Each structure stands twice: as structure tokens, then as C-alpha cells.
Amino acid sequence: MIRYKPILILFVVAFVCVTIAFAAGDAAKGKAIYQKTCQKCHAADGKGNPAIAKSLKVELKDLGSAEVQKKSDDELKKLSLGPTDKKKPVKGVAPAQLDDVISFVRTLKK
Numbered sequence: 845m846i847r848y849k850p851i852l853i854l855f856v857v858a859f860v861c862v863t864i865a866f867a868a869g870d871a872a873k874g875k876a877i878y879q880k881t882c883q884k885c886h887a888a889d890g891k892g893n894p895a896i897a898k899s900l901k902v903e904l905k906d907l908g909s910a911e912v913q914k915k916s917d918d919e920l921k922k923l924s925l926g927p928t929d930k931k932k933p934v935k936g937v938a939p940a941q942l943d944d945v946i947s948f949v950r951t952l953k954k
């Protein structure tokens with residue numbers, strides 16, 4: 845039995861890695877969704893599109909800033925889709941895709 849222990853450990857480690865990778869969402873897929881759905885307002889780098897900020901009379905916070913990044917995934921999900929006082933609901937993003945988008949937003953962290 846001892847002989848199989850390393851293999852067993854390897855198997856468990858691999859399993860845990862795969863599980864974490866899935867749970868955390870896929871940042872590459874999220875990037876594509878972000879570019880299609882969020883970029884027009886938040887800009888490619890998350891810093892915000894000044895023209896949109898002006899027309900909506902809001903301050904678009906840098907999505908990579910510590911202030912935004914300290915929020916939990918759940919909070920970010922709610923804020924991403926809105927609605928908030930100033931943000932209309934964002935349509936066309938399924939819950940599973942949202943995990944991917946949040947993974948991408950995490951890559952913007954400074």
C-alpha cells in the first residue's frame with residue numbers, strides 16, 4: 845500500500861487544482877466577455893471611459909484600484925451587473941460567465 849502513496853497524493857493535489865481552477869472562473873474567457881460587454885464604459889484597462897463618466901455624471905472608479913479590488917467576489921458581481929443608482933442593469937451576461945468576468949477583473953489589480 846505504501847508504494848501507492850505518492851501517486852495518491854499526486855492525484856489529490858491534481859484534483860484540488862482542477863477544482864480551484866473551475867471555481868475561480870476563467871480569466872481568458874472573462875476577458876472576451878469584458879471586451880464585449882463592459883469595455884465601452886470601463887475601458888480596456890478598467891480605468892473607465894472618460895466620455896461615459898462625463899455623460900452619466902459619475903466617477904468611474906479604476907477597477908484595478910485597491911478600493912474596488914478589496915470588495916468580495918459577490919459584491920463585485922452585484923456591482924458589475926447593477927443596477928445601482930447610476931448604473932443601469934447590464935444584460936446578456938449569464939451567472940457562469942460572470943465568474944469568468946470577475947476572474948478577469950481580478951487580473952486588473954495593481
Ligand code: HEC
Binds near residue numbers: 883
Ligand atoms: C453603460 C455603462 C456600463 C457598463 C456596460 C458596465 N458598467 Fe460597471 N459601472 C458603470 C457605472 C456608471 C458604475 C458606477 C456605479 C455607481 O457609482 O453607482 C459602474 C460600477 C462598476 C463596478 C463598481 C466599482 C465601484 O465603484 O466600486 C464594477 C466592479 C463594475 N462596474 C464592473 C462592470 C463589469 C464587470 C461590467 C461588464 C459585465 C460592467 N461593469 C459594465 C457603468 C457600466
